[in-house]
Amino acid sequence: MEEQHKRLQSGAELHRKEGSKFLKDYQIECEECDESSYVASYQEPVFCPICGRRAEAEEVQSMEKD
Ligand SMILES: [Zn+2]
Numbered sequence: 749m750e751e752q753h754k755r756l757q758s759g760a761e762l763h764r765k766e767g768s769k770f771l772k773d774y775q776i777e778c779e780e781c782d783e784s785s786y787v788a789s790y791q792e793p794v795f796c797p798i799c800g801r802r803a804e805a806e807e808v809q810s811m812e813k814d
Pocket of ligand 1: 778781
């Protein structure tokens with residue numbers, strides 16, 4: 749039983765995922781100033797970084813997978 753426990757310890761800790769703290773890229777399409785911008789943020793942005801008004805942000809799917 750002791751050997752099994754050791755094996756679990758060495759394997760399980762390796763692939764622990766940091767769920768929420770993940771910098772994501774968002775594309776913001778602003779209807780107020782008619783600009784598109786990209787923002788990297790932990791949360792979904794709700795304001796246009798150019799004019800400061802409310803804007804729609806869409807998560808940009810990253811091309812690379814790990
Ligand atoms: Zn804007």
